[in-house]
Amino acid sequence: MTARPPQPGSAKNAPLDLDKRKAFILATVVYEYVATAEPVGSNTLTQKYNLGVSSATIRNEMAELEAGGYLIQPHTSAGRIPSDAGYRTYVDRLMQPEPLATGEQRRIQDEFRAASRELDEVIEQTTRLLGQLSRSVAFVVAPQRDLQAFRHVQLIWLGERTGLAIVVTSLGVATQTPFEHENLAADDLTRLSNRLNSALAGKTMRQIAARDIENVVRDSGLPASLEKTLVAAFADASRADEPPAVVSSGAQHLLDQPEFQDLRKLRSILRIIEEHKALYDLVADSMTGAAPHIKIGHELGSDEITECSVITVPYRFGDEAVGMLAILGPRRMPYARLVALASSTAESLNDHLANTEIR
Amino acid sequence: MTARPPQPGSAKNAPLDLDKRKAFILATVVYEYVATAEPVGSNTLTQKYNLGVSSATIRNEMAELEAGGYLIQPHTSAGRIPSDAGYRTYVDRLMQPEPLATGEQRRIQDEFRAASRELDEVIEQTTRLLGQLSRSVAFVVAPQRDLQAFRHVQLIWLGERTGLAIVVTSLGVATQTPFEHENLAADDLTRLSNRLNSALAGKTMRQIAARDIENVVRDSGLPASLEKTLVAAFADASRADEPPAVVSSGAQHLLDQPEFQDLRKLRSILRIIEEHKALYDLVADSMTGAAPHIKIGHELGSDEITECSVITVPYRFGDEAVGMLAILGPRRMPYARLVALASSTAESLNDHLANTEIR
DNA sequence: GTTGGCACTCGCATACCGTGACTGCTAGGC
DNA sequence: GCCTAGCAGTCACGGTATGCGAGTGCCAAC
Known part of the structure; x- marks a missing residue:
């Protein structure tokens, strides 16, 4: 809101078809329109900003800026406002970086x-x-989620036929996925968790392939049916398919x-x-x-x-x-x-x- | 939007100071105003709804309903709209329950x-x-969170000086709280997790008192400094203080x-x-x-x-x-x-x- | 290239006025 | 005692006319 007004000659990098003065006028129209939300007329410019020329000159310049596509007249007998291209030029080349209060x-x-x-x-x-x-x-x-690093997985046996896979990422997001399985021993799951943790350490969630998980399960000697379960748990945790x-x-x-x-x-x-x-x-x-x-x-x-x-x-x-x-x-x-x-x-x-x- | 119009004599339970006809008029004003967003006049009522009396009579009734605080006239020469009390009466006593499409x-x-x-x-x-x-x-x-039932806690040793406490509630919300501690053995933490799980089973998060946790830690023979850590983890998981x-x-x-x-x-x-x-x-x-x-x-x-x-x-x-x-x-x-x-x-x-x- | 002047355009705010939708009231009828 | 037809009064709203002001483009002169 309280941005600083453009200083004459402050155009950083005037584009080829804009001379210093046109660039300053464009920057000033943007500044004034941003501040007031009213179309900016030639009189406003000459009165509020020290331009050294009369409003008629400004009118000529503004007509050229409009012909160049930088400004728009909402209707006859109104001032000008910046076009998309005008804003673009302002943002890319004329805008002064502004420190935060x-x-x-x-x-x-x-x-x-x-x-x-x-x-x-x-x-x-x-x-x-x-x-x-x-x-x-x-x-x-x-x-x-899939850009975060894998940090930890913990498989928990809740008893009956259900277990829980908890996957934690480096940003501290924990996803838990329940799964069903025939009788498993809590100890086995703990050991499998440890193997997974060392096998997957250092990867991002996205880098973890189904094959990585399958290999660990195979080496562990536990039922192969666990593979699918765990792959699903990791897919759940990385949410690859959702925005x-x-x-x-x-x-x-x-x-x-x-x-x-x-x-x-x-x-x-x-x-x-x-x-x-x-x-x-x-x-x-x-x-x-x-x-x-x-x-x-x-x-x-x-x-x-x-x-x-x-x-x-x-x-x-x-x-x-x-x-x-x-x-x-x-x-x-x-x-x-x-x-x-x-x-x-x-x-x-x-x-x-x-x-x-x-x- | 396509609610059914009131049926004459449909007032469920006319309050003491409203006879059948007044109740019907009130219900109809509410219905019509809800549908059109326009103040409802006596003519609209007689024309659109079969009342059996003239608009003059309705005017008299409406004047009384206004005196009773059920209706309001936004300005002279406008129809009436329901007051808060009018809506309240409608909702409590006149409204017909409506099945969903x-x-x-x-x-x-x-x-x-x-x-x-x-x-x-x-x-x-x-x-x-x-x-x-x-x-x-x-x-x-x-x-x-504090109304959900406790389901599971898992303490994990990540190595170095840090661990992670994961608390899962019956609705499947997992909260993980990192903690720092001197050297702990992963096995000890697993055993402590198991003790906590059986000690706290069946409680809601709110019912878990700091004392419950402290007792388990004490019995486990692990450092007392873990008590505070775990109490904090559970407080975190139940979010008792936040809306x-x-x-x-x-x-x-x-x-x-x-x-x-x-x-x-x-x-x-x-x-x-x-x-x-x-x-x-x-x-x-x-x-x-x-x-x-x-x-x-x-x-x-x-x-x-x-x-x-x-x-x-x-x-x-x-x-x-x-x-x-x-x-x-x-x-x-x-x-x-x-x-x-x-x-x-x-x-x-x-x-x-x-x-x-x-x- | 710049400037003052002038005619022209057009959006906007204001005031005005007619219309229509109500009401409350009154007098007469059932 | 309740109901109703009729009537006068009120007031929001929409449309139109009007005046104002901001701003432009153009031109002739510097």
Whole structure:
């Protein structure tokens, strides 16, 4: 909200077809429109920003920016607003990185210091934090189970004909799968557990093949029928076939945005937010690298949320990106601030996960 | 939506100060207002429903119903709408129980037949189902952990100085708590696990006292410092101090309701829905019996959602209510239909939980 | 290349007014 | 004593006219 206005000549890297002045005008239109949600006219620019030329000149420049596809006039006799391409240029080349307010920085650190050890709760807390600070919709894609490292398996005999296979990953997620089997001895299961633990140590869940498990069972001399049971238990624990869980927060902030006073738009967006699979699909391809991914308007690939943009930052565990956190808001969002916010939060989450790892 | 209109003389149990005709008029006003969201006038009543008297007579009756506090006139020259007390009387004494459409009945059964074994997913699926069928906001309060029965504990030695305590409840929820300790032997931990399992068998999580655990550790001859660790692990697993998790779905349906076109109202309600603790507080006192609890408007005890009503039904595991499912919608909701829907869903959930119990 | 001026466009807010849906009341009828 | 037809009064709502203001494009002059 309180982003710094562009400084004249601050364009980092003007694209070929934009000279310094045009770049500054584009950046300023973005800044002003983000701040006010009103189309920006030539008079506003000359009065609020020191441009050294008259509004007529600005009008000429803006007409050219519109011809170049960077600006749009919502209707005759209105000011201009940035187009998707305009935002894209701004984000890629003109935007000044913005440091996070120290208060916010502290808030993030405090939050993670006080965070629980349970993964579910950490995810939820992160989402809420991000929603509050961004005053937008925030969502977090939970760590994909099959990317986590295997830590421990324990087979337990509950008596009668049932047993329980408990698989624990390095992030402390325990999955228990009940199974049925003919008479087994508790001791045998304990021994089998130990063999599995040493055979599978160091692998990620995804790397564990059915063959690995089968071999261990075969060597143990226990009934071969256990193989299928255990393979199923591990498949259950790694959830390979399902999309990861998504947690969201902050939908109420949409109501503060003038672009969502229109109930039809609001409804389609709310629908997407509630349907976690749809949220995941929006960002599924952004789980690469460590840098923020920004998708603007139509780039999201969905007709229903062309009014929105999404900033996504992967977070990592060990050396691999295992999940993402994201901010979804109107296209007219304070990109620099939110990028800083999301990056900083991801950083803290990385640290937190590394610290709570079960070794 | 397609609730049956009241039949003349269908008032189940007219209260003392309402004769048959007044009761019928009240029931009909509720029915008509629920269906149309428009204040109901005397002409509508005489034309659409066979009353046998003229609109003037209805006007007189309605004036008396208003004096008695059952109806409200939003403004002069408008029809009447039910007051909280009017709805209350309707719900308690006039409403005809309504069978669920067979299609819906089947949908519910199918959904639970296909439901996963994992508790989290069952809860989420139930919430989504209820939101879709009610076309309202649905939420489910997850089973309180401390009401579940203890099933199994397994202490695992991971090596170095760390171990893991895994506690499994009868609903298949596994909680793992890492702990640090001086050198322990894996065998000792296994033996201790077994002792704990037989000592605690049959108790609910809530019934397990610190003393119970301490006694077992003492008898085992293992270091006393383990006592505190294990007590902490069990406290962690039963989550005695935290409110239970709440999952919600269907917020987008609010937008279809004329009473929430006003964005201010919408915002405060969305805020409550997103803040799960607030949702839980709305219904925390309704986890008794098996019958639906209905709270209407001001009865919810929150100024922000006086426009709403909530239908809550506890669901049970074993002999005890462990959680609740709820429908939150505008006060003007089809009570009979939603009561049937919520009850039927709770019933199916009861059955499902009983079937997936870990013995 | 820049600027002041001017005519033009168009969304938006406001005020106004007619319409229609109610009501309450009264007087007369069964 | 209850019911009803009729009537006057009230008020929200929708549509239209109007004025205002913001902003543009264009042009001639510098």
